Amino acid sequence: MIGQKLKEPFQHKKIDINKINEDQNERNGGANKPKAQNWWTTLKRVWGYLSQSKGRLSLVLLLVVMSSVLALLGPFLVGVAIDNYVESQITDGLGYLLTVLVFVYLFHSMSVWLQNYWMIRIAQKTVFTLRTKLFNHLHKLPIPFFDKRQHGELMSRMTNDIENVSATLNSSVIQIFASLLTLVGTISVMLWLSPLLTFITLLIVPAMVFGMKWITKRTSKLFKEQQRSLGELNGHIQETMSGQRIVKTFSQEEKVIREFTVRNKQLKETGFWAQTISGFIPKLMNVLNNLSFAIIAGVGGILAVNGIITIGVIVIFAEYARQFTRPLNDLANQFNTLLSAIAGAERVFNVLDEKEERVDEGNAEELIHVDGDVEFKGVTFSYEEDTGGDTVHDINFHAYPGETIAFVGPTGAGKTTLINLISRFYDADNGSILVDGHEIKEVKRESLRKHMAFVLQDSFLFHGSIRENIRYGRLNATDEEVEAAAKQANAHSFIMKFPNGYETMIDQDGGGISQGQKQLLSISRAILANPKILILDEATSSIDTITEIKIQEALGRLMKGRTSFVIAHRLNTIQKADQILILKEGQLIESGTHEELIKQNGFYAELYLNQLKEKVI
Numbered sequence: 001m002i003g004q005k006l007k008e009p010f011q012h013k014k015i016d017i018n019k020i021n022e023d024q025n026e027r028n029g030g031a032n033k034p035k036a037q038n039w040w041t042t043l044k045r046v047w048g049y050l051s052q053s054k055g056r057l058s059l060v061l062l063l064v065v066m067s068s069v070l071a072l073l074g075p076f077l078v079g080v081a082i083d084n085y086v087e088s089q090i091t092d093g094l095g096y097l098l099t100v101l102v103f104v105y106l107f108h109s110m111s112v113w114l115q116n117y118w119m120i121r122i123a124q125k126t127v128f129t130l131r132t133k134l135f136n137h138l139h140k141l142p143i144p145f146f147d148k149r150q151h152g153e154l155m156s157r158m159t160n161d162i163e164n165v166s167a168t169l170n171s172s173v174i175q176i177f178a179s180l181l182t183l184v185g186t187i188s189v190m191l192w193l194s195p196l197l198t199f200i201t202l203l204i205v206p207a208m209v210f211g212m213k214w215i216t217k218r219t220s221k222l223f224k225e226q227q228r229s230l231g232e233l234n235g236h237i238q239e240t241m242s243g244q245r246i247v248k249t250f251s252q253e254e255k256v257i258r259e260f261t262v263r264n265k266q267l268k269e270t271g272f273w274a275q276t277i278s279g280f281i282p283k284l285m286n287v288l289n290n291l292s293f294a295i296i297a298g299v300g301g302i303l304a305v306n307g308i309i310t311i312g313v314i315v316i317f318a319e320y321a322r323q324f325t326r327p328l329n330d331l332a333n334q335f336n337t338l339l340s341a342i343a344g345a346e347r348v349f350n351v352l353d354e355k356e357e358r359v360d361e362g363n364a365e366e367l368i369h370v371d372g373d374v375e376f377k378g379v380t381f382s383y384e385e386d387t388g389g390d391t392v393h394d395i396n397f398h399a400y401p402g403e404t405i406a407f408v409g410p411t412g413a414g415k416t417t418l419i420n421l422i423s424r425f426y427d428a429d430n431g432s433i434l435v436d437g438h439e440i441k442e443v444k445r446e447s448l449r450k451h452m453a454f455v456l457q458d459s460f461l462f463h464g465s466i467r468e469n470i471r472y473g474r475l476n477a478t479d480e481e482v483e484a485a486a487k488q489a490n491a492h493s494f495i496m497k498f499p500n501g502y503e504t505m506i507d508q509d510g511g512g513i514s515q516g517q518k519q520l521l522s523i524s525r526a527i528l529a530n531p532k533i534l535i536l537d538e539a540t541s542s543i544d545t546i547t548e549i550k551i552q553e554a555l556g557r558l559m560k561g562r563t564s565f566v567i568a569h570r571l572n573t574i575q576k577a578d579q580i581l582i583l584k585e586g587q588l589i590e591s592g593t594h595e596e597l598i599k600q601n602g603f604y605a606e607l608y609l610n611q612l613k614e615k616v617i
């Protein structure tokens, strides 16, 4: 089992301007999010998920039709009541009609409530499936996928985009459908009652559409501005909070506050205008509604006086006119939401379409037992194809079981890359890597990684208790085994100093635990995992001498009887290594024991002498 199966320390992020822009855009609240490239295909795929609830969807459809018909029936019955009973002053049957009216409104509300209830269930089930699929898929993707993406971007897929789809499915889909039905139904009944009055009533529609468009164009620009200001402000807060130490060390508090004030003021301004202008929308709708009411009353009155229509029809028209402005509004709003949800869904599907880490070959062997013999034979690898140079070139070495192999070399020489290849986070382009004589490309990845553990300089701890964090090394370990591992790793004594001992909770960023303590927990994990192959990334950060001694002691115990690959930064810690491999620009330029290399008087000897001099100075 892998003591610490982490990808992050083994990756170098290339600066990609497009990614930065996209990331910036995320921070801007997605104000400029690209539209879906292929919305029809995306819609079909969303439908694929939705259609898993076909029965419930049909029920929702039925309820939407029912509520739309009932919404039309209400005002119609009021008109009938006026014409038949109020006009003629005969009240027989009025009670009956009013009872029907009460039931119409009651059933209408019920059907609206039920359709929302069922649609929310369908939507939640759909996004649950989508979220699960996405999360599972993310964990099956190969390391190169993560190298090319910012974490924030992937988080945004998991949260914002899925939430967007969820919100749209919850309400927008049925609202769009109901609005269309209501619109068509209302206009049809109006035409049936009086084509002339319908025509006059509809005259107001262009004014409404243009008015709305005019305002929404301005407001959407202002809202984008507001989102961008908010995004910038959030980014600034996030950055300054996580960089608190740097801010304080360089006494930049005032600068940070000044910048915050500028962004805060910007947000205040944009927020003010966005809210003020958008506040006009309901007012404008009110004015236009009242205008249309006045027109219907005026023109309808003239028609009624001339016996062309009845008073009841005027009342129906007045009510319908009010009703169809709402769906018009809804349609415009919901359509935008729908488009942005489709774009979000497309981004989710793009991740889902990424190829998973290559599945093991059908005849891949299971590595049940290994001694820890690792051999590199002419290994060549490059992260990017067609870039010309290899990242590591023609690497040959043989690590025998139980040996300690140290990788030494300047930054960017390829040390981490060799580790990435041993653990098969990447596959070599040429040559072969053998573990106990087995070509690692031909064994099951999981069974290979089971025999490895990592102790990295920036040890990652999960949110959970110290016990859970150590047990991550071997999930079926008993409490006694966990504690025995911690004792061997010199971690037990500091753990017991916490009031809750092994049950002490660690938060996600490992707050409350020192760097050295994190390392000791990481070593405990690796001891518990009991692998044959160890990968150690030596800590560069300065750790106090006592903790350093404890770590070295614990590492000594951990490395005993295991093949260990150490990425060394300080040469004094690897003098006893069985082999020291010197890398420079991806090439293995020297190798041997410390004494042999000093004798060779080459690159290593020079490096060693320089480090000695630094110490003396």
Ligand SMILES: Nc1ncnc2c1ncn2[C@@H]1O[C@H](COP(=O)(O)OP(=O)(O)OP(=O)(O)O)[C@@H](O)[C@H]1O
Binding pocket: 010, 011, 012, 013, 014, 147, 383, 384, 391, 409, 410, 411, 412, 413, 414, 415, 416, 417, 418
């Ligand atoms: N995921 C990646 N994609 C593309 N190039 C990469 C990736 N990871 C590393 N590189 C490049 O490969 C080269 C070797 O990197 P590597 O991380 O192996 O060096 P290193 O010797 O471990 O350096 P350091 O001591 O600084 O960690 C560098 O030029 C680096 O920029």
